[in-house]
Amino acid sequence: MGQERAVHVIRTVDLVKFYGNVQVLNDIDFVIGKGERVVIMGSSGSGKSTFIRCLNGLEPIQSGNIVFDGQDIGGNTERQWRLVRRRIGMVFQNYALFPHMNALRNLTFAPVRERLMTPDAAEARALALLARVGLADKAKSYPAQLSGGQQQRVAIVRAMMMAPEVMLFDEPTSALDPETVGEVLAIIQDLTSEGLTSIIVTHEMGFARQCADRIVYMDRGRIVEEGHPEAFFTQPQTDRARRFISTHR
Amino acid sequence: MNLSLITQNGQFFFHAGLMALFIFGASVLFTTLIAIICGTLATLRPAAIRVPIRLVIEFFRDVPQVVSVFFIFFGAPVFGLQLGPLAATILALSLWGGANGAEIVRGGITAVPHHQFESARSLGLSPYAIFTAIILPQALLPIIPAYAGLCNILMHSTSLAALVGVVELLKSAQIVIDRAAYYEGGAPGLTVYGFILFVYYIAGLLMSAAISWLEKRFGQSRAEQRF
Numbered sequence: 192m193g194q195e196r197a198v199h200v201i202r203t204v205d206l207v208k209f210y211g212n213v214q215v216l217n218d219i220d221f222v223i224g225k226g227e228r229v230v231i232m233g234s235s236g237s238g239k240s241t242f243i244r245c246l247n248g249l250e251p252i253q254s255g256n257i258v259f260d261g262q263d264i265g266g267n268t269e270r271q272w273r274l275v276r277r278r279i280g281m282v283f284q285n286y287a288l289f290p291h292m293n294a295l296r297n298l299t300f301a302p303v304r305e306r307l308m309t310p311d312a313a314e315a316r317a318l319a320l321l322a323r324v325g326l327a328d329k330a331k332s333y334p335a336q337l338s339g340g341q342q343q344r345v346a347i348v349r350a351m352m353m354a355p356e357v358m359l360f361d362e363p364t365s366a367l368d369p370e371t372v373g374e375v376l377a378i379i380q381d382l383t384s385e386g387l388t389s390i391i392v393t394h395e396m397g398f399a400r401q402c403a404d405r406i407v408y409m410d411r412g413r414i415v416e417e418g419h420p421e422a423f424f425t426q427p428q429t430d431r432a433r434r435f436i437s438t439h440r
Numbered sequence: 441m442n443l444s445l446i447t448q449n450g451q452f453f454f455h456a457g458l459m460a461l462f463i464f465g466a467s468v469l470f471t472t473l474i475a476i477i478c479g480t481l482a483t484l485r486p487a488a489i490r491v492p493i494r495l496v497i498e499f500f501r502d503v504p505q506v507v508s509v510f511f512i513f514f515g516a517p518v519f520g521l522q523l524g525p526l527a528a529t530i531l532a533l534s535l536w537g538g539a540n541g542a543e544i545v546r547g548g549i550t551a552v553p554h555h556q557f558e559s560a561r562s563l564g565l566s567p568y569a570i571f572t573a574i575i576l577p578q579a580l581l582p583i584i585p586a587y588a589g590l591c592n593i594l595m596h597s598t599s600l601a602a603l604v605g606v607v608e609l610l611k612s613a614q615i616v617i618d619r620a621a622y623y624e625g626g627a628p629g630l631t632v633y634g635f636i637l638f639v640y641y642i643a644g645l646l647m648s649a650a651i652s653w654l655e656k657r658f659g660q661s662r663a664e665q666r667f
Contacts, residue, residue: 249558269567276564287559291577301563304573349563 199258200225200357200388201246206255206265208238208245208412215241217412219255223357226386230399230420233409234435239392242409243359246390247279248272260356277307280350284362286342288334294321294345295330302352313352320348324378340371344378351382358383360391376402396439400424408432445628446635449616456612457639463526463598463608467533468591474538475587479545480571493542500539505597508532513604525604537594544586548579588651595643609636 201223208216215238223229231239244250246257248267257265264275288297298317302308308316321327324344334342343363350358360379364372376398383389383402393399399406399420406423408416408431416423416432427433446453481493500508512535513528523531552575560570602611613636620628 247562249561273564273566276562281559281562283555283559283562285553285555287553287555289556289560289574289578291581300573301560301565304569305564305566346559353564 198224200227200260201390202256202258203246204256204258206242206245206257207253208241208250209253215412216245216252219412219414221407221414223388223390226388228383228388228402228404229390229407230403230405231390231392231407231409232394232399232435236411237409238412239409240361243281243361243390243392246357246359247276247281249281277305277353278355279357279359280353280355281359282343282347282350282361282363284365286334286339286346286366288342288346288349290334293331293333294326294337297334297345298349298352301349307353316352317348320351321345323382324348338371339367340374343367343371343375347375347378347382356388358387358389360389360393362392362394364393364395394439396424396436408435410435442626442628442631445616445620445631449612452616453609453612453635453639456607456609459526459606460598460601460608463530463533463601463606464595466530467537467594467598470530470534471537471541471590471594474534475541475545476576478538478542480549482542482546483549497539497542500535501543503536505532505536505600506603508536509600509604525601525606528604529598529601529606533594533597533600536597537590540590541587544583544590545579547586548583549575551582552578584651584654588647588654592644592647595647596640609639 199222201221203219203221206216206219206221207214217238219242221242231243233239241250245252246259248264248269252265255265256263259275259279264271267275288294289300292300295314295317298320299308299310299313302313303310318327318330321330324347326341326344329337329341329345334345337345343366347363363379364375367375372395376395379389379391380398380402391399391403401420403420405417406420407414408423408427408429410431416427416429418428423432424436427436478493478497481489482497484490503511509529509532512532513523513525516523516528556574556578557570560574565574598608599610601608602614605611607615613632617628617632620626620632
């Protein structure tokens with residue numbers, strides 16, 4: 192197990208998830224190694240967002256295992272999940288910044304409140320992160336004063352405040368104007384280029400092809416196909432993947 | 441018009457006014473506590489908590505305040521509770537206000553977008569921190585006007601205390617009128633009730649001013665934030 196622990200950051204075994212009577216995830220076996228960038232693709236309703244939301248406990252699972260850093264966290268209580276979530280950052284489609292707090296406080300609030308950082312240390316790190324995504328001058332701005340792209344950049348660095356080991360991106364550019372998609376993707380690429388393990392759910396083919404170490408293609412709650420981006424985009428193995436690629440070009 | 445009736449009884453009216461103010465203040469305080477606690481519980485998922493709370497809320501909203509005051513004043517001893525008229529009135533108004541306030545608070549909380557809960561959870565915040573620092577501030581700002589309306593009704597309702605014998609504004613007016621009519625004759629009703637009406641009017645004006653100040657204050661900060 193020791194060796195596996197070094198290789199796999201997250202592994203799921205036979206993950207099963209129901210919404211009521213509807214099975215949305217069907218025996219998902221998935222592995223991501225340290226520093227790996229995996230892009231999950233699939234049409235809407237394929238279960239890709241649900242899947243990554245299971246990985247930080249936002250969605251409860253019905254059976255199967257989620258192994259994170261060598262420990263099975265699938266059966267965690269909400270209290271245990273809280274500790275896991277400090278180590279797994281998540282970015283949402285609709286930014287989900289806190290509207291009553293300015294950008295700086297959006298970043299510092301959780302680590303300070305949970306006593307993981309002193310206010311001074313949190314502020315210093317927050318300002319550095321904001322500067323890194325080109326928003327040094329927006330620290331005092333409220334979310335509503337920022338554009339969609341700027342809000343999403345704040346949301347990304349907010350999720351990185353506690354130096355997570357894994358980042359989950361749930362369609363981070365789907366709510367953005369076409370002009371700002373590029374800037375956000377560039378930021379994601381930059382921030383994850385230094386070996387930050389990340390799972391990105393996106394429809395952006397160009398980004399997936401350029402940045403992903405591996406593509407995972409899901410359909411109707413199953414992983415149908417996975418492989419290197421070049422192979423996936425040029426020679427998809429399944430009809431469904433082929434159709435998906437041709438319609439999303 | 442015999443205004444000396446008012447000036448002669450100035451101190452009496454003043455104490456009655458303070459009593460009305462006390463009933464109002466205490467009712468608003470307990471109303472707010474009940475509203476926030478029950479309004480929050482009513483948004484929880486487990487039906488075992490949510491359903492009874494909503495039934496109780498519905499009950500106290502549907503009963504007229506007068507009935508509630510009488511029921512609690514005369515009914516409390518049956519349940520082994522000795523409540524004076526003042527305590528009974530405050531309890532009745534607080535239960536009515538709390539039930540209506542809980543509905544307002546519940547509406548405010550359910551109006552907060554679901555992604556706010558999720559992103560707060562994903563940051564590893566405790567449920568208590570999520571509720572008090574993320575959800576409640578966003579839920580309370582938009583409900584200020586509705587809540588102000590509730591407080592306005594509570595202010596009017598302090599006069600119900602007169603029905604069980606608390607000497608607040610309305611009761612003091614009745615006492616002064618009875619006394620003047622007995623000793624001096626005539627019809628002092630118009631003067632005294634006119635004065636009481638004027639006092640309620642001034643109190644209402646002050647409250648409206650306080651609320652619009654609050655709204656302007658939040659309105660300004662909201663304009664800055666544009667959220």
